[in-house]
Amino acid sequence: MEITQNAALVVVDVQKGFEESEFWGPRNNPAADENIASLLAAWQDTGRPIVFVRHDSVTPGSPLRTGYEGNDFKDYVEERRGKGSGPELLVTKSVNSAFYGTPDLDYWLKAAGITQVVLTGIQTNMCVETTAHMGGNLGYDVLVALDATHTFDLTGPNGWHLTADELARASAVSLHGGGFARVVTTDALVGAARS
Template sequence: MNDVLILIDQQKAMEDPGWGPRNNPDAESNIARLLAAWRDRGWPIVHVKHDSTRADSPFRPGQPGNDFRPLTAPRPGEDIVAKKVHSAFIGTDLVARLESLGKPALVICGVLLANSVEATVRVAANLGFAVRLPGDACWSCDKRDLTGRLWPAEDVHQLTLALLDGEYAEVTNVDEILRGVVG
């Protein structure tokens, strides 16, 4: 059984300047590398799309931000799961899709790491899925905490990876995953 590649929120809404400064400018190209490897092997891919119900959200259906980004857009025949909340497992048929494949291990990547990616990884682990999380195929944005302190995107990113590693996922990188794909 092959791992399922799950891409989170690879939509044009992430180009909105309202997200603020981000880290990891190579994330999209790293996601594309994973996607190419899975496509070359005919392995299962799930594109998760956020269809926000908030009127002010750039992810709301019917506006350009809801569209997939070209570099990592789904091809005909690839699975798309539309979600309305942060986790790809809540209110969707993702569990049923994965169970029909024999409950494979998952490789989860995308944006935002400390938001929809983290929510999806945590739920996946709680449902008993083995998860690998390539930190270089995700990105984060600056975040202000409740005391007013501004946390740089890279700090948010590294702390989120540390919180997920071990208990919820095996944090790794794209090169390591691709070595296993080729090997």
């Protein structure tokens, strides 16, 4: 795997509000935070650009609403902000895709000549997947570190229920099989970034 010297790590919605399990329900991948931290360290140690994305929910009662502690980044993410030698951007959004946030992510990436984007964060099948779909549509080489994401069980129409693991696998198949992104592991990304 080849990681460009200016590949951007896009850290999606790693916020304290996602730790409120009574709101979200069962989650998958307890190793996600450790893997996100590994990617942040690798990107900062090698001077690559990092985009921190924060979901500012406009839904009353959401654990991610502005002005509530759940809107804050998890401590291990907040502690890393501003510590790398590469460029850094904070994007805030109120919808699923980081490409519909402020400031304009697509503009920032293109202005910096960045063509490769690595996605990590929460939730796998929501904001990470939507951002990956749009990134692929916009022509970026998108890589998704599936083991550095997590999601929650979900019930849809007709009483259909999928576990967080099932949703993550469905996202991986949709993104990778559909040609929107390459689904990869944290270890592979860290190894490529540090080589």
